[in-house]
Amino acid sequence: MSELDLGFMGEVANTPRGRGILLCIQCGRCSSGCPVARLTGEHNPRRLMEMIILGFKKEVIPTQLPWYCLSCFTCLDRCPQGGDVGEVTFAIRNLAARQGNIPAGVAAQAKSLYETTRVINPIRSALEKRESLGLGKITMDGLEEVQKILKRTGMEKIIQSK
Amino acid sequence: MKMVKNMKYAFYLGCLIPARELSYEVSVRRVMPELGVELVDMKGANCCAPFSIQSVDHASWIALAARNLCLAEEMGLDVMTLCNDCYESLLMVNTLLKRSPELRDQVNQVLSEVGKEYKGKVDVKNLVDVLYGDVGVSKVKSAIKEPIDGLKVGTQPGCHLTKPKRIHFELLRGFNELDALVQATGAESVPYERKEMCCGGPLRDINDDLARQVSRQKLMALKDAEVQGVVTVCPFCFLQLDLGQLEIKRHFNEEYNLPVVHFIELLRMGMGMKLEDWEVKAHKIPITEIFKERL
Numbered sequence: 001m002s003e004l005d006l007g008f009m010g011e012v013a014n015t016p017r018g019r020g021i022l023l024c025i026q027c028g029r030c031s032s033g034c035p036v037a038r039l040t041g042e043h044n045p046r047r048l049m050e051m052i053i054l055g056f057k058k059e060v061i062p063t064q065l066p067w068y069c070l071s072c073f074t075c076l077d078r079c080p081q082g083g084d085v086g087e088v089t090f091a092i093r094n095l096a097a098r099q100g101n102i103p104a105g106v107a108a109q110a111k112s113l114y115e116t117t118r119v120i121n122p123i124r125s126a127l128e129k130r131e132s133l134g135l136g137k138i139t140m141d142g143l144e145e146v147q148k149i150l151k152r153t154g155m156e157k158i159i160q161s162k
Numbered sequence: 163m164k165m166v167k168n169m170k171y172a173f174y175l176g177c178l179i180p181a182r183e184l185s186y187e188v189s190v191r192r193v194m195p196e197l198g199v200e201l202v203d204m205k206g207a208n209c210c211a212p213f214s215i216q217s218v219d220h221a222s223w224i225a226l227a228a229r230n231l232c233l234a235e236e237m238g239l240d241v242m243t244l245c246n247d248c249y250e251s252l253l254m255v256n257t258l259l260k261r262s263p264e265l266r267d268q269v270n271q272v273l274s275e276v277g278k279e280y281k282g283k284v285d286v287k288n289l290v291d292v293l294y295g296d297v298g299v300s301k302v303k304s305a306i307k308e309p310i311d312g313l314k315v316g317t318q319p320g321c322h323l324t325k326p327k328r329i330h331f332e333l334l335r336g337f338n339e340l341d342a343l344v345q346a347t348g349a350e351s352v353p354y355e356r357k358e359m360c361c362g363g364p365l366r367d368i369n370d371d372l373a374r375q376v377s378r379q380k381l382m383a384l385k386d387a388e389v390q391g392v393v394t395v396c397p398f399c400f401l402q403l404d405l406g407q408l409e410i411k412r413h414f415n416e417e418y419n420l421p422v423v424h425f426i427e428l429l430r431m432g433m434g435m436k437l438e439d440w441e442v443k444a445h446k447i448p449i450t451e452i453f454k455e456r457l
Contacts, residue, residue: 015382036365039376054452067357068372070362072364073322074358076325076327077335078324094218094219097217104367105367108367109367113209113211118208119215126184129440130180133184135187135188139206141205142208145208149272150222153225158219
């Protein structure tokens, strides 16, 4: 039996998207409608909420568990309590990210955003095609402002640490 | 007296479409003015801060989305998005900020560093909102010169056009709107199981295997309903269901051969404007057989 962190639920509940954890009654409607839970036993939204409520922080935050959700928000419309599992997922992902638990694909998008203002950039052939079609230029006019914002919010540090 | 709507929007393109789905962008730029909608590009806009970015840091999401909303406020125009991710991000932040003066104060402290202030003066709409709510189904219908009669399609409005209800006001509203627009072109929107299910796209680059498995479930249901093609509005759904079929072929050795088109392409063909060769080729699953002489 691992050591429980009894403050875990409160920590999650105190984040902007984590409040729904306080409303969870463990009914399981989230799991029954979840398209990922249908495909893999690794992901079970009701169980994830239970682990947060009981304080299994070490078993959640540094692991793959925060990163199975599609954010399709099916559970948000199904939860009878307004418990928002799909929202709570963002709360635990933010905690995971601060501990360096960020999937490579997500880290790459965050880095690209910081360096170019965009998470995906056109390859050379797409740029040439844009020009030949007379479509607007892809600019980085907002770069200075984006970087100032991300420094101020602290996200720049998370990006650089990856 | 009928009010004439001022159909002029700040056009928020996002990242994915101008990088990888130029055919979507071109069709929107060609079709919308024909329907009386004026689109003004947003200069200096940044990424909307989609779910990947929201996963890393909440405050950055709010501030980055709010910066885009400030640009639209400066233009004095409501925002029109194409991508469901952009739509959900900007719509959620706009809704949160309009509801909470406290959050607005917080974000404005961050934005003051770049000389901006969110005031809550604009609304965020999606292409479907604009076509259904502003242009209207009857006007779309009257613009159809060459009806897409007889074509059976499954529609994929995508999750973030429709969920959650509290942001989109009605349960799965976007489904009905897109279906009505598809029917206006003459095509038939066929009901299928798992219609409200996600395309799998949000797990692309996080867990590719699971993303493919979700898409596969969706494609199986579409195939069971015997549709001839799929109509999307979201660039991620398009990518996941079109390119995704090639990936599924590689990993599961299954072929679905379901052509996928954006709604605006369907509308464009119905209006009698042919797609160009490079646009036809932008679809990984060939669309030539179902659209033949329209291309």
